[in-house]
Amino acid sequence: MILDSLGPRICVMGPSNSGKSTLAAAIGRARGLTPIHLDQLYHFPQTNWQPRPPEEFIARHDEAIVGASWVMEGNYSRCLPQRLARATGFILLDAATATSLLRYLRRSWFERDRPGDLEGSRNSVRWAMIRHIAIVTRENRRRYKELFDRISLPKIRLATTRELERFYRSERLGR
Template sequence: MTEKPRTGQRVLIIGCSGSGKTVLAHQIAQRVDAPITHLDAIYYDSAWQPIAADEFARRQRDLTAGERWIIEGNYASTLAVRLARADAVIFLDLPAWTCLWGIAQRRWRYRGGQHDDGVYDRLNWSVITYVLGYRRRMRPRVLRLVAAYEEQVSFVRLTSRRHVQRFLGSLSDAGSAS
C-alpha cells in the first residue's frame, strides 16, 4: 500500500476510538463538500442498542451507493462493504495514549451522552482496554482488509496529530481534493 495525499470522492476514515476520525471527517468535508456519515449513528438505535448485523451492512451498502461521501468509523466486520466502493482510505494510526487523550478531551467537551451528529460519547473500562489493545489486535486486521483493495483505493496512514495537520495542509495547498 502506498500513501497518496489525495482524498477522492468516496472517503473512508478509520482508526481507533479517540483518534480524531470525526474531527478529520468534518475538516475534509469542508474542503470537498461531501456528506459525512458517522457509523456510530447508524449502528445504534435510538436506545443506543446495536442494530442487527444484516441491517447495519444493508445501511452501509445504501450509503456507499452514492457518488460522494465521507464515512468515518471502524466496524471491521463490515469494512469490506465500504472498501468495495471507496476510492480513498485514511487510517488514523495513532498511539494509544494519543487516542485516550482524544477521548478525555471529547468527554470534557461534550460531557458525555449523544452528540447532535449521532455520535455517542461513552467512556468505560471496555473502551479503555479496546484503545490500549487496538494497535496489537485490530490494526493488523484492518490493514489486511485494506490491503485486499490496494489496487482501487488511495491509502493514507497518519501516525500523529502533526501528521494529520500536514495532510490537511496538503489538501489545502492542492487547492482541491482530487
Template sequence: MQCIAIVGCGGSGKSVLARALAERTRLPVTHLDCVHYDADWNPLPKDQFAAIQHDLVQQPGWIIDGNYASTLPIRLAVADTVIFLDLSAATCLWGVLKRRMRYRGGQHQDAGVFDRINWSFVKYILGYRRGMRPRVMDLIEEYAPKANVVILRSRRQTRRYLATEAATD
C-alpha cells in the same frame, strides 16, 4: 477523492477529520456511530447496519468514518481513498478524555460522537495497535487494493495532511 473511508482507533480523530474533509470537499459525511446506535445506545441488528452501508456507498461521493471491522469490506471495496489514523494508545485515550470533557457523554448526531467510556472500551484502545490494527491493514490490502491509502500516525501528520494534500485534491 470522492469516496473516502476513514478508519482508526477510538479517540484517534476520525469524526474530526471527516468533518474537516467534508468542509473542503463538500462531500456528505456519515459517522457510523450515529448509524449504529439509536438514541438509547442500542445497536442496530448487523444485517440492517450492513444494508445501510451498502446504500451509502452507492452514492456518487461520500465520507464515512468508523471502524466496524465486520462491515469494513463494504466501504473498502468502493472507496477511492482510505485514511487510516494509526495513532498511539496514549494519544487516542487523550482524545477520548477531551471528547468526554467537551460533550459530557452520550450521543451527539451533529458531531458524529458516540461518547461512552467503559473499561472494555479502554482495553480496546490499549490493545488496538496489537490486535485490531493488523486486521484492518489486512482488510485494506484485500478489499481496497486500488485505493489511495493514507496512513497518519500523529495529530501533526493529520493537520499537515489537511493543510496540504487534502486541500489540493
C-alpha cells in the same frame, strides 16, 4: 493536493478516538462530500449507544455506500468489503494509544456536539472503552496496517498527530 487523488468516495479508518469523525467532517466541508459516521448507522439514536440488529445496520450501510460521493468513517469490518468496493480512496489514521486515551477522556468530559456523536446520547467515561483502546486496539492496529498494505486504492496513512496536523494544513481543512 492529496485529497484530489482520493476521489469522491473516501473511506477513513483507524483506532477508536484517532480523529476519524473530525477528519471526515472536515473533508466533507472542504470537498462537498457527505460525511457518514458508521457509529451513527450502527447505534439507535436517543439511546446509550444501543446497537441496531446486524441486518438493519448492514442494510443502512449498504444504502449509504450507493451514493455518488461521501466520506465514510468507522471500521465495522463485517461490511468492509462492500465499502472498499465502492470507495475511490482510503485514509488510515494510526494515533498512538496514549493519544487515543487522552482524546477519549477529553471528549467524554469536555466536548459536546462533536462530529460523529450519537443524537441524544451523552458521552461518559466507561471502563470497557478504556480497555478497548488500551488492549483490543493493539490487534486492530496490526490488521489495519495489513489491510492498508493490501489495498490498491489511492491511499494515505497518517501515523502520528504531527502527520495528521500537517495533513490538515496542507489540504486547508478546518476543524
